[in-house]
Amino acid sequence: MLDILLWFLVIGLFVLSFIGLIFPIIPSVLVIWGGFLVYYFGINNETLSFYFWIPMIFLTIVLLVADIIVNSHFVKKYGGSKWGERSAAIAVIVGSFIIPPFGIIILPFITVFLVEMIQEKSMEKSLKAAFGSFLGFFGSTVAKIIVQFMMIIWFFLDIFINLS
Numbered sequence: 001m002l003d004i005l006l007w008f009l010v011i012g013l014f015v016l017s018f019i020g021l022i023f024p025i026i027p028s029v030l031v032i033w034g035g036f037l038v039y040y041f042g043i044n045n046e047t048l049s050f051y052f053w054i055p056m057i058f059l060t061i062v063l064l065v066a067d068i069i070v071n072s073h074f075v076k077k078y079g080g081s082k083w084g085e086r087s088a089a090i091a092v093i094v095g096s097f098i099i100p101p102f103g104i105i106i107l108p109f110i111t112v113f114l115v116e117m118i119q120e121k122s123m124e125k126s127l128k129a130a131f132g133s134f135l136g137f138f139g140s141t142v143a144k145i146i147v148q149f150m151m152i153i154w155f156f157l158d159i160f161i162n163l164s
Helices: 002-022 029-041 050-077 084-095 103-118 123-163
Strands: none
Touching: 002 029, 002 103, 002 123, 029 050, 029 123, 050 084, 050 103, 084 103, 084 123, 103 123
16 A cells, blocks of 8 residues: 555656646756655665666756756857856746746846847847747757656666566
8 A cells, every 4th residue: 555655656756847847946857856766765675776877867967957058058049148148047047936937938038138238239139049048948848858758767667677
């Protein structure tokens, strides 16, 4: 009976990790790790292999930096300056705490626009760079969805391969 409850908790944490993509105040990658740890310490500490834990650490790092790197890349790609890139990175972090879930979209857009305008760029160039931050958010969200699915699928594959 306890195993069933723990499995519900593991699955619930995995689902919650995807909700965290919409509400960035929920740390998605840490919630996935919560599911891994509930399984490991509560259900079976023998099935998750070394070949599971090392890639999970790597994929966790990828998830943690995805927003910052992808957002900066798109700002640069759409004509933003170094200051625009840096301000986008900071605004992604700050925006996740301000008016979730919209702060992570709105704050980088406004910040990049204002930084580019302050640097005396035209309204068109500033909007283009700010639009880059908007695309960066969606690009990083898609990347995080893919990586989170990979982590969860790997988890189940590792369990079932090592159970047999």
